Amino acid sequence: MDFDLVIRNGTVATASDVFKADVGVKGGTVAALGSGLAAGREEIDAEGLLVLPGGVDGHVHFDQPTGDESVMADDFLSGTRSAAFGGTTTVLPFACQQKGQSLRAAVEDYHRRAAGKPLIDYAFHLIVTDPTEQVLGQELPALIRDGYTSFKIYMTYDALKLNDRQILEVLDIARSEGAMVMMHAENADCIAWLTERLERAGQTAPFFHGVSRPRVAEREATHRAISLAELVDVPILIVHVSGADAVEQIRWAQGRGLRIYAETCPQYLFLTADDLGGAGGDAGFEGAKCICSPPPRDAANQRVIWDGLTGGTFQLFSSDHAPFRFDGPGGKKVNGEKAPFRCVPNGIPGVETRLPLLFSEGVMKGRMELTKFVELTSTNPACMYGLHPRKGTIAVGSDADIAIWDPARKVTITNAILHHEVDYTPYEGIEVTGWPVVTLSRGEVVCRDGALLASPGRGAFLPCGLPAPARPKGAPAPALPF
């Protein structure tokens, strides 16, 4: 036997090419691509199916303590299970520093949380909330060298946010160490001021969450993030971009030659402010299911996000899976069924539906090429976080992380068919065409036709390399596809 596994007669797609080929797997990596490959110990017939690099979801939250009574529903087992059933083979959850905590202690805590659980490979982004001298001078540089080469910083949320001076200090470390900085760009004071006014007026239904976080608050913070990055001369990634105003700032920066990267998420293509319920609160508390930050906008903004995805403004399409139950413990109702929006946990689930939604509405509806789909959902995230070419492509030598898709399968998304521990999906009832039918991680079948075939703990922790896109201007240009 030449191969451990041969995937035969499928149509392989990468970020650059679509071609008919057999894929030979040996020792967990792709050993050959070609026609008429020799026999494998195991064979999968992929005639009529697409053979894609497994998704790389560069933005998920698993088992992250929130600092209050709310509790995330997914841990590293259920979160990676849901990811795998949705065609994703690598996830990058966050290891969040609590204020006063050492960054190293935060990382160790998350490794304990993950221990024995992941079904697929994973890496960590750090969240830096307390950039003390010790953190900036020693812990962060040391962690970057240990393979934690990306981190997120926040411009909003009291427990997480940094001021501009702190942001500059942190960006400076990223520049000198070659790390990628992800920025949550919303203006905290605008949001706090609006929230107080809304509460005084009794406007506290879920709908007003969106009103309290208007596009201008995102636009201002996006512009400020870009300016701070320009001052330090370091690339940054603006995460979960929701609409036209932030997109305009990002295009302006990109047009000036700055290395500003951008990520968007399914909620900004498939949800609108209407999904947060009615202004009178008469739609009840249902709208809390769609409370996330930044909030979903409207149809016109959805169109701008689509244009940004197909036209090159966005490099990444991630889920921002932030799993809170609706009814269950620690969920959206943790502070009561009529809690003001300020007291509702922020975030929505989506790690399993990310790829099917974009595949169906993007590729099958002719909005984007299959190569673009692979680029946005797998190859670029792998590059952005220093995991390419081990992850994010199907090439000789790459890990055999593969999702086999049936492009003709019609599926109606309901929470009953999903594999997370959340008790709802915001995408209930949406019919999609195309679904991943087999997911392989390093050549092992993780799930096939709805059955889970892998054991918890088989997923490996991935130390990340220094991301090529994080190199400052003047340094050699990053590798393709950037």
Ligand code: URP
């Ligand atoms: O509302 C959201 N997106 N919650 C998750 C945390 C974050 O800011 O990404």
Ligand code: ZN
């Ligand atoms: Zn965020």
Ligand code: ZN
């Ligand atoms: Zn997030």
Ligand code: ZN
């Ligand atoms: Zn690359």
